[in-house]
Amino acid sequence: MIRYAKPTTVDEALALLGEDSWRILAGGTDFYPAQGSKPFRDNVLEINGLAALRGIVETDSHWLVGARTTWTDLIRHPLPSAFNALKQAAREVGSVQIQNVASIAGNLCNASPAADGVPGLLVLDAEVELRSAQATRHLPLQEFILGNRRTALLPGELVTAIRIPKPAATGTSAFVKLGARRYLVISIAMVAARVVVENGVVSEAAIAVGSCSAVAKRLAGVEAALRAQPANHALAAAVQSAPMDELSPIGDVRGSAEYRQDAAREIVARAVLGTIDHSAGGKVAA
């Protein structure tokens, strides 16, 4: 017999994780497609009984998003406008049916290069809270997702929360997704941009692009090029001439590498403009 467990407390879950090797089941929206029609041969730890891991709370220093918080939970929770990109992305994670059960942490643990949730969290300087029976550690999101389907999760560990430091939850953000159809589509490329404007000038910019490298990337060159610029439509020109060396797109059924590189720059510009002019941002899809 293989094992199945559905603990109701985090401590119980961590104890189980410490004693055996398990696949974690949360929303199931990546778990079941990966399983297909194959029989189960791994121990499965279902964490849907862990009520403590669902919900969003504000502390003095952070916004804490419980690992089981669904995309719908996030959409419905009042949050500062720095979270706009993440909320817009939430509406593009699969369908409403997916958003109602899929967890935010699951999107990170699945570590798909096309995970719509990642850029919006990267621009918020998100950290991942990892707990085991022995310890708790916090890793910046960039250090948690290591590659296509690879994370820094250690045996015995569970992602318990995503932490947004308050200083990063400032300004306004926007998300732009590029796909070949309107709904339920894997992104060809997607961008989150967060911009803080003080006295008409960009004081801080955070830009992240997904689906154009094995792991979504922050664009340091673009961010630098935007800082200290007047917050107007000329920002698009700053994006067009900025270095974007972080991206290494591949060609696949959704588009050529050249197309991705080209389109990514365009949607970065649109996302940046979207932060200062709401009519310019939002979703782009065919």
Add this chain to the structure above:
Amino acid sequence: MSIERADIAFEVNGAAISVNVPPLRRLSSVLRDELRLTGTKVGCDAGDCGACTVLVDGEPVCACLMSAASAAGAAITTVEGLANGKLSALQASFLEHGAAQCGICTPGLLVAATALLEKNPFPTEVETQDALGGVLCRCTGYRKIVAAVMDASRHVESLNRRMPQSGHAVGASPIRLDGLPKVTGGEKFGGDSFPADALAVLVVRSPHYHARFAFGDLDSWARARPGVAGVFTAADIPGKNCFGVIGPFADQPALAEGFARFRGEAVALVAGERETILDLDLSDFPVSWTELPHVLEPREAQADGVELVHQHRPANLLTSGFVERGDPDAALSGAVVTVSGAIDTSYVEHAYIEPEAGYAYMDGDTLVVVACTQAPYMDRDDTAKVLGLAVDKVRIVPTATGGGFGSKLDVSLQPLIGLVAMKTGRPAALAYTRNESMISTTKRHPAEMQATIGADADGYVTGMVFAGDFNTGAYASWGPTVANRVPVHASGPYATPNYRAEGRAIHTNGPISGAFRGFGVPQATIMQETLYDELAGKLGIDRLDFRLKNCLRNGSETVTGQKLDSGVGIAECLEALQPHWTRALADTELFNAGSSTKKRGVGVASCWYGCGNTSLPNPSTIKVGISSQGEIVLHQGAVDIGQGSNTVITQICADALGLPLEKFRLKSADTAITPDAGKTSASRQTFVTGKAAERAGRALREAILRFANVSERAAIALDGANLTIREGEATRRVELSTLQADADGLVFVAEETYDPPTLPLDAKGQGKPYAVYGYGAQIAELEVDLKLGTVKLIKITAAHDVGKAINPLLVEGQIEGGIAQGIGMALMEEYIPGRTENLHDYLIPTIGDVPSIETILIEVPDPEGPFGAKGLGEHVLIPTAPAILNAIRHAAGVLVTKVPATPSRIRAAIRDKEARQ
């Protein structure tokens, strides 16, 4: 190895229930298999189609992605829980709008829309689309779904079936006669009625495009697995292990013998108890593979020295079709203007939301196969052949079919489950997984086409040359039909006095290409219609005017030399589009003057399409009678795969008979009880079976009139179990119960057959291939984002000459659905074996991808068709893709020569153009 079962309690549709299942069993499976709530459908098991949408504590979720354990304590609502004794307003609205065609996606849509309407009774179009974006529909084109949801809260009356009065059925739009179970969840599709004691069947398939294989010790493997009832291979097949839709080309084994010619080919079956099969790991199945060189492209397949896919088909050529008229070379060299081009298209997957499913059992010495299909008699004949049975020892009972579009014409699982039932004596059930459906069943042929068209100084087309290679994949299927249909149709509905066209079906180790709505004509039309735009441009003639100038008229001769005396409606279609064309061009010009990154464009394209088999017999037989209880019993053998034949054939029969539609009771296309009405294919059912139904209705009427000894002017009526016949002042009343009934309980009965009059094509493709043609033309308006290469469709205006719209609402539904498939073909659908074998990598249009559609019905009666009707099922998608490509070129100045025109390809074309400037 399995996980221990657990008791799990939750609420379903208000009732508390408890099940004992493995906790990771998908909720969809628990609902369907344990609770027999089969209204919740399984289309992909991956959250890609939304057919399994249920409400969990009021929120829509995909039941295929939820563990049974996760549902513990929750309140689940399925489609069966929406009705509450009488239809909900939403369900009634769906029926009245014609929002359900085949009905397989309907439960998921209804459930998702119910959640929306709970929160927002009067949603906008965008809110409706946002809520339903996760449910795919392949039939309707979504427009009627959006309308049905937006109107649902205004629906106050009980269901209005819109039953027409006696004698007025043709031209009326009653709701579909088979509609009710489609909105209640009661409809039984291929996978919805498996017997509880049926053996489950798994198919072992080739993971390679071309490979030799050998089995190890199958018996020991099976014996070591309790619950496995048997393993079956080609060696177990008692008949001729070779099937195919076109007898002389039949070449496909039901189970491969020694080597596999394509990825996904079936090589063995494992049958066992359901729980055993669910937990069976096939990774150690004793088969060894030796990969062999393979070819996937026609160009490679025709190279010198390439290994042949079939030894008896030199150069991997399955067959070719040819049409020649006049002197095309001289005409082109003498033309004032010529244009040439090349277009490639991709494999297109049918992507019906219902994967193939069915079960088989032995009834005495007769094998009964209960499965979804488009062609019950062809299934019967091929299944009998493979299993070594006489055709009268195989009975095909079609279930409701959740979309077909051509692919469910070929047998798929019928011989496989039939073999297991025969060998084990137990019922055998199988529902293909989405992946299995995609890798093993047929596709639309990828085409590589070139053409040249010339015109004279007055703007008349003088000649055309066309050549197309069609990748027909590993087996023949309908490849010969595509090779023959394309040359007949590649001129489009335009007078082309000098013409040569060749279509070739080339074998590769790719997926089998077969029938898909249009049999190659949609591909060829892209070639011709994009060149027509170039010709018009070179001639300086408006693109629509150019088409009107050249279109076929009554009295024209086609490229096969067929004189069309009457019923040619293409000019009427194009003329009906003229005001829309003028308006669209003006709108576009205005928009483009103020926009630089986004540019709008307008495109137009036409279609014609011959209804029925090409120069081959394709009869339909209809039997209709009156029972002693006063019911009109129609043996309606034209399989309804969503297009509406159950309703349309009955409407025709009702008016021919002169009795009201509501008195009809339909018998299904079960081969044991209903005569052969042919396959649901080639846009033939309304025309061919409709004509048989018209004749049968008239014959039944004549029998009644003769019995009553009255003239043909008499009116008949049914009043309970009495038949009333009135002529002038005289009234005669016939008590049906006093008449002698036949074995079927019928007191009057008629059976009539119709086979369209065609003539063979000669060596130059000259002859009369079809008795009836249908016509149409569409305008596409769209916006191209020049920086991203994305396309936003704004509107499609479609004018189709259907001869006579037997049911205008169903006609609109066909048009909208065909357009949606044309949109997919134009912009996103590209099946790549090994890479897009699921519904998230293979994209079909969602509810947000189909723009507003304005339908203009043109009725130029055909002298041959029933009540003047022509076919339309395939016509409707043919103009869409070329109209879109022409509109993209109008907007962006680039023609994309590889379809689909994805953002990546459009942007590359724009970049190339910019580099040239």
